[in-house]
Amino acid sequence: MNTHQVTIRLRFEAAHRLPHLPGKCVNLHGHSWQAHITAAAPHLNQKDMVVDFSDLKRAIETFTDTHLDHGAMLGAADPYASRLGEDGLKTYVFGTDPHTEDLSWPTVEAVATLLGRVAHHALTTHPSLAGTHLVSATVSETENNTATYTPGTPPETRND
Numbered sequence: 001m002n003t004h005q006v007t008i009r010l011r012f013e014a015a016h017r018l019p020h021l022p023g024k025c026v027n028l029h030g031h032s033w034q035a036h037i038t039a040a041a042p043h044l045n046q047k048d049m050v051v052d053f054s055d056l057k058r059a060i061e062t063f064t065d066t067h068l069d070h071g072a073m074l075g076a077a078d079p080y081a082s083r084l085g086e087d088g089l090k091t092y093v094f095g096t097d098p099h100t101e102d103l104s105w106p107t108v109e110a111v112a113t114l115l116g117r118v119a120h121h122a123l124t125t126h127p128s129l130a131g132t133h134l135v136s137a138t139v140s141e142t143e144n145n146t147a148t149y150t151p152g153t154p155p156e157t158r159n160d
Contacts, residue, residue: 059122073106112139116149
């Protein structure tokens with residue numbers, strides 16, 4: 001079976017903290033996060049494309065701009081989560097919404113999962129993105145630390 005893939009790249013600035021881990025990451029600190037979102041389709045659409053890059057990028061950047069960029073990502077058990085929110089600072093709290101209800105802390109792996117789930121939602125709900133599925137979401141917090149989220153087999157190709 002043929003598969004066509006496209007990848008978008010985006011960047012956002014955000015702080016996070018991992019108080020459940022030993023070491024310097026217990027401190028609130030920031031990164032220039034980079035994400036690569038790959039989508040695929042079995043056939044090219046009527047415009048000979050998998051998907052319009054700008055439609056996919058806009059869907060993901062709407063989320064990152066609203067919730068993550070120039071904000072802080074914290075875990076629900078982090079006492080800073082409520083403090084920063086009370087002060088009106090942009091705070092995205094892992095473990096408090098459908099995208100992260102099973103993710104407790106904003107590790108790079110959890111951020112990759114979050115953006116993968118956001119991309120999956122966009123690919124399955126936006127009419128202009130129909131016919132595609134998420135292949136992977138790769139997120140880097142530094143040039144040395146990268147994690148990739150790969151969802152299970154797309155429903156249309158399962159053999160259960």
